[in-house]
Amino acid sequence: MSKQAAIPMITEKEASFDLVKLTGWLKTIMLPVIGLVVFIGLWNVLAKNIDTSLGQFPGTTAVWQQAKVLVDEHYTQQSKAEAFYERQHKRNAERVAKDPNYQPKIRAFTGAPTFFQQIWTSLYTVMVGFVMASLFAVPLGILCGLSKSSYAAINPLIQLFKPISPLAWLPLVTMVVSAVYVSDDPMFAKSFITSAATVALCCLWPTLINTAVGVSSIDKDLINVSKVLRLNPIQHVIKIVMPSSIPAIFTGLRLSLGIGWMVLIAAEMLAQNPGLGKFVWDEFQNGSSESLARIMVAVLTIGIIGFILDRLMLQLQKWVSWDKSATLR
Secondary structure, three states: OOOOOOOOOOOHHHHHHHHHHHHHHHHHHHHHHHHHHHHHHHHHHHHHOOEEOOEEOOOHHHHHHHHHHHHHHHHHHHHHHHHHHHHHHHHHHHHHHHOOOOOOOOOOOOOOOOHHHHHHHHHHHHHHHHHHHHHHHHHHHHHHHHOHHHHHHHHHHHHHHOOOOHHHHHHHHHHHHHHHOOOOOOOOOHHHHHHHHHHHHHOHHHHHHHHHHHHHOOOHHHHHHHHHHOOOHHHHHHHHHHHHHHHHHHHHHHHHHHHHHHHHHHHHHHHOOOOHHHHHHHHHHHOOOOHHHHHHHHHHHHHHHHHHHHHHHHHHHHHHOOOOOOOOO
């Protein structure tokens, strides 16, 4: 007796569900692709019709070529640095062989920082400023959210300093850092401290405000639970306030990080801290025919890094929060 293989039947409901799912995936993938294609097309068309003092505005081809040049320059500089240190180690080994009491000294490579090294400097600077601001803003925001008196006292200062531009803060920060940070052998360059402090001052306020709003909006039932359990103030903050206000806190942190990243570029330009801002300024001052394309590479890099930082903050929010429904917007 022959056995006939069973053929699975797909119901109309399952087919409809698969079609909806496929349509959703197509929208998720195709719409961003269409947007990018339209943007690139408009960019190339407009670039051909814009002539500047440095030549024609760069299109995608010129920008891609300069991106490859920057990558090649990085590896070339890395090779020079490796050869520089290798020569030093060889000379020191020969000196030690002749004189065992000789203490070898390694001089730092003084070549110009590459594009990737400047990216790292900018990331490091913005994270230092962001962490400084967050460590101050979150506790102060919790205090303002828990105490109406504290909020009434601090709110005028928030409204006064929140709208101030980083370009206004930078000269003041520069003078203060120059007067206070005095050392014969400084751990950090003054330009780095100036940039990080300016970032901290500008990205302080969104975290503080959102934290205060999140804490003050805690469900009264949760507050009553805290009273019933007779939690002390520290336990109340740790077990009730923080878990309930994490979505609002992270909204403030994401806004602060985005503002800090934007502020950093202007701060690096003026403070001459060796990062992406200084790279853009140096290329602008250079005035070569490739400068515009190299600036566009930096501009696109700044945008991509800002997008990645925002996604990382969102994923961190999902990881630490009970609310897993945060959307990628």
